[in-house]
Amino acid sequence: MDYQKIINEIYTQVQTEDNKGKVASYIPELKKVNSSKFGINLSTLSSNTFSVGDSNEKFSIQSISKVFSLTLALKLIGEKLWKRVGVEPSGDPFNSLVQLEFERGIPRNPLINSGALVVSDILLSKLKKPKEDFLNFVQKLANNQNISYNSNVVASEKKLGFKNAAHVNLMKSFGNIKNNIDEVLDFYYHMCSLEMTCEELSKTFLIFANGGMLPYTKERVISLSISKRINATIQLCGLYDEAGKFAFKVGLPGKSGVGGGIVAIHPGKYCITVWSPKLNKKGNSSRGVKVLELFTTNTEASIF
């Protein structure tokens, strides 16, 4: 299949359409981005990579980093993780604090904010130098040293992160946060601030298309079983309350971030990343969802 031709055509088609949605505004640093940025990259397990548009420009991956922290936590403590966080879709966003209160501080899954905060807390307890160790882990998955935190984004999130502070305090009141609240938030904001290009992100996710083994070094980082389970979690929980529609229209596990990135995994084949900063009402990149829908329709790709 001529992936380069296919993504070029989709890029051109979507480029001519209205660029709908809004850049994330609650993190001031993210508002500075040029909203017309638009890039696509597809990287295969057979070491091919196809790019179009702004696919080699760094952007803030935000919630996409939750997949890396989950992976590291599962590697470190295994199934015990699921005593402190669930694995079910979260339903409607207005429910977030509702469910957290009703379920006594156990977040619905590790890919929503409250769940990722618990994962951060777990990593804080296990890692010697949490921020350094986590960055090293991501660089290893990426096979790339040129990945780093953005301290301006960290500072910007901290300044206005009252809702995250509400979540972490509520969970601490139920005993589901063990470390100091400010340290948990600081670590969490660092992870969210990671910057990558489309190509880097596709390549970093290839481990999940490859059953838990690094495609570059053949090193097994996580077991096949854990790798599949991470994909299942991404499929059910990766796009917040648009997960059903995404599974329905795109048919691949995908994870989005408010920086405008979305990455999707075709197990056994490739990963594809789109970046376009304007978000739809559900908080997912408008063009990103559109591109992936066209891509899987045109190529008949789907896990279903």
Add this chain to the structure above:
Amino acid sequence: MDYQKIINEIYTQVQTEDNKGKVASYIPELKKVNSSKFGINLSTLSSNTFSVGDSNEKFSIQSISKVFSLTLALKLIGEKLWKRVGVEPSGDPFNSLVQLEFERGIPRNPLINSGALVVSDILLSKLKKPKEDFLNFVQKLANNQNISYNSNVVASEKKLGFKNAAHVNLMKSFGNIKNNIDEVLDFYYHMCSLEMTCEELSKTFLIFANGGMLPYTKERVISLSISKRINATIQLCGLYDEAGKFAFKVGLPGKSGVGGGIVAIHPGKYCITVWSPKLNKKGNSSRGVKVLELFTTNTEASIF
């Protein structure tokens, strides 16, 4: 792969374990079933079928029928369906009426009771002889005339179906039910009362493993795209608020019913059905979930 040996071994293993859970009690007719019944069938697209235990005994498929009514409704009215019912996982069961009220009578998805009631209402408006036409449709998917409603189960459900009546009345108050309430409930209870064996159920679901084409007659009943979308909906919504755990542990789209049946689909390959009447706390067959987990672990089957 020697499927017969694998299911035999799993059957033997699970048979020796404690038969946990409770037979559904809110439908008196279902309580009469022998709780030690236990059957497995796997049927492939290549026309092989493998059985063990009570796999040729009829049982009440209950909510599994929601997949057939969804399929027929999509065939009849297509994408318009999604104006009256959503496609997102429903979250916690305690939310059902909450969300229905909050979202002004639009059910979360077509595989929960409220959603299936809307689908029933749609079919009632479109079919000339609703009960007869629906039964014919299922018999066609099954390639089998020996499938019918159980009128005792219908009567039993009607007598105590106050919660379903609450749902349908609430949706009618929001204008999302067009037909007479008693007729909607009567049709809905008939669909739930369908009886099949494990083998019949596996074979009836093969159309979804086969991209929408009947494997026996090669007749295309629904498009490839609709078939994939039904699988996606089943994956995300098929096991109520255990959907995440099921995706995580089993890794295949699956649909359960309170009669103790669960059927799972491996696209391009086969369908596998388990029947065991005792249900776990989430309302899904305890042994059914266990068998499917062992099966996909032992065979490394997974869409992820």
Add this chain to the structure above:
Amino acid sequence: MDYQKIINEIYTQVQTEDNKGKVASYIPELKKVNSSKFGINLSTLSSNTFSVGDSNEKFSIQSISKVFSLTLALKLIGEKLWKRVGVEPSGDPFNSLVQLEFERGIPRNPLINSGALVVSDILLSKLKKPKEDFLNFVQKLANNQNISYNSNVVASEKKLGFKNAAHVNLMKSFGNIKNNIDEVLDFYYHMCSLEMTCEELSKTFLIFANGGMLPYTKERVISLSISKRINATIQLCGLYDEAGKFAFKVGLPGKSGVGGGIVAIHPGKYCITVWSPKLNKKGNSSRGVKVLELFTTNTEASIF
């Protein structure tokens, strides 16, 4: 205090102001009322009565009848009532079905619809000729035979009462409705359809200003303790989710109905009724609330 002068002045003032709000539209029969109707009556325990405007025209008292059914139920079964219905304010209206589901079919209080439906069910079990016996009871409280049900309003409510049917079915699913659902709804709609004038309503409520004794015949119908408790319930639950604001601004126990009536009780002194059909967003008569606020401000009347 010159009550006639005070209510005349308030009537004139409010009459000149914009007549805001909307006539209740969900009961077609109620929409037919002339929205400019406006009457006030104050009747004292010392047998004086003061009227202005349309105070001798019959209107549909609707939910105000819930106070009479509560009174009769407490007279018949006493404190046992509180096993089947609570006595706390209901909070926000969007919560109604939420709370009913969460609290397993026990309504928050007897003055919201679900609570009054349980009270209807109790009366149905206790009265020989429920509709006749209830009407006789109200006529006795009113010292007036000229009070009756309006069968057009009953028919109109039945036709579109899907939300009430949802409530009663949900409660039946939890075992908190003992009688046939259609009979409960029929009796409930009859009670809501009672018609009275402002003067009749003030006089019927005098028993609650008089500690449970009929002011005309000196007959004790309920104990002093029950009479006070009914007033407390009216104070906390009488105006749905505007109860707090009403207590705050008016300072007397009051009960409203969607027909546009509101009656307030000054224990030991008098009852005052206002009728004006246009309702505010909380479902209470706009002019009714305004008149009572001016009245208690001008006369410095308040139980606080």
Add this chain to the structure above:
Amino acid sequence: MDYQKIINEIYTQVQTEDNKGKVASYIPELKKVNSSKFGINLSTLSSNTFSVGDSNEKFSIQSISKVFSLTLALKLIGEKLWKRVGVEPSGDPFNSLVQLEFERGIPRNPLINSGALVVSDILLSKLKKPKEDFLNFVQKLANNQNISYNSNVVASEKKLGFKNAAHVNLMKSFGNIKNNIDEVLDFYYHMCSLEMTCEELSKTFLIFANGGMLPYTKERVISLSISKRINATIQLCGLYDEAGKFAFKVGLPGKSGVGGGIVAIHPGKYCITVWSPKLNKKGNSSRGVKVLELFTTNTEASIF
């Protein structure tokens, strides 16, 4: 009426009954109290005071202080307060964060924690030396310099006050907290840590029985209208989700604290305070509720 005899008899009766409930445990400092402490005081507008038991021992008044902060805020900014906090009962406790999220950071009323945190924020913006000025205001209402904060209780609450921190962060995310979060919490915990005896508390509340005028100095601190409105708010919101039952059984406006104190107001007559540290499931003093119920039953006191 011989109040001394009445409270003596009630004290003796309740003393012989089982001392049910649990001392508040989430504030370690409060757990140290002797759970058998039990005192009653009634103080009248005619300058009489009647005591029994441990009525002259200081205890932590906790949430009862919310009435003083509300009074001072209304005095300082008047009706503008109601733009930032509601005046309706809060319904069920499990709803607290639900409602706060649903109503976008506007707490239900000023007597629940979230509402009192907003009031603290308002006072912080208006007072020059908040802690000193507030203490002076309470001492003035009490006509007593011997009232102070307990810094051990402040420290103890801060250490484990994660739920309050969750509330204040959530409100800040909606823009309904203007000051620094730590300062708001520090001020709030100081107010909660005030210590008084039963007699001091009764006397401090006499201003609300006296229409807003200090009974000792005849100084008018707040208007008659505001005084009545505070009483109405106390009646509807003073005992959390037991407000309805308290209005029903006791029939007077009352405010409780987790330190085991409850004070009730009989407008125009007196205030009565009970202190007993063991709390019922709703968080109100078990013996306190019992004593007040017996008192108003025996004396036929009630505003209804």
